[in-house]
Amino acid sequence: MKIRAGYNIAFQCFQETPMNLLLSVHPSRQQHIIGEHKIRFAPDVPARDFVDMFGNICTRIVAPAGRIDISNDFLIEDSGLPDETAPGARQLPIAELPDGALIYLLGSRYCDTDKLSNLAWSLFGGITSGWERVQAIVDYTHNQIEFGYHYARNDRTAAEGHSERIGVCRDFAHLAVALCRCMNIPARYCTGYLGDIGVPIDPAPMDFSAWFEVYLDGRWYTFDARHNHPRIGRIVMARGRDAADVAISTSFGTAQLLQFEVITHEVTEQPAVEQASALSKVA
Structure with missing residues (x-):
């Protein structure tokens, strides 16, 4: 399937302001882009891309004083398949984990594992390790937090989300990531596009979404504690330890x-007969 994605974002700066943007599709999905994928600025400003320590594409600019508009509009090819599930995937012993996965076992800015470790082991220590344990964490997180855009707070930690029991998609991801790390399961935070494809249309304005990935059986798998079921059409933009690493x-x-x-949103192609009919009406 083809998905149209993009954004229109504007800031007001009171003086020249250096900015770092994470608004590009992740390198792992770049080969699926159809045509041009370009960040546009109005007024036009010099921009330079670099790859950060987590493998994300970052864009550096110096925004001028006044309003600056930042936009993109592109097409991307997608398999149309839901997130992969692997109920038999096993949790690897720490000694068998690749070096690059170890950082995703540690606490971070919003994933305060030190405050959740005792809770995690009391809840999930008796559950079979691997996929079953991760799914139990996702189920618990999904039921623990009530979603609402009006609950957004940009400094809420995983432990605070757990105690307040409210939040947005990033709070679901932070809590699930922290609980996984407490159980010695590498988990990383992801952000990107997730349209209403294969599900009822959400009347709320579209936003970037947050989910997470865990390392099981030698590879990374996608989980989503907010929705708690496999979704179609995820387009990852950035990955990191938590939201602090992937701020747009x-x-x-x-x-x-x-x-x-x-x-x-999904791009549906008109059948040739309908296209011809539409053209004849225009003529």
Whole structure:
């Protein structure tokens, strides 16, 4: 299937402001892009890309004083398959984990494992390790937190999300990631596009989504504690330890958000007969 995705974002800066943006599709999905994928700026400013320590594409700019608009609109090919499941996937002993996975066992800015370790072992220590244990963590997180856009708070940690029992998709991901790490399961935070494909349309405005991945049986698998069922059409933009590593914009100075619109939906091709009929009506 083909998916249209993109965004229209605007900031107001009160002086020249350096910014770091994570608004590109992740390198692992770049080969699926159809045509052009370009971040556009108005007014036009010099931009330079680099790859960060987690393998994400970052874009550096210096925004001028005043309003700056940042946009993208592209097509990407997708398998159309839901997230892969592997109920038999096993949890590897720490000694067998690759070096690169070890960082995803540690606490981080929003995944305060030290405050959740006792809880995690009391809840999940008796559950079979591997996929079954991860799914139990996802189920628990899904039921523990009530979703609501009005519950958004940009400094809420996993432990706070657990105690407050409210949040947005990033809070679900942070809690599940932290609980997995407490159980010695490497887990990393992901952000990107997730449209309403194969599910009822959500009337709320589209936003970037957050989910997480765990390392089982020698590879990474996708889990989503907010939705808690396999979804179609995820387009990953960035991965990291938590939301602090994958902020879509980091400004080194005041940058007031003026506009935020995210686009992601399946592109359905019109049958040839319908296209011909539409053209004849225009003529």
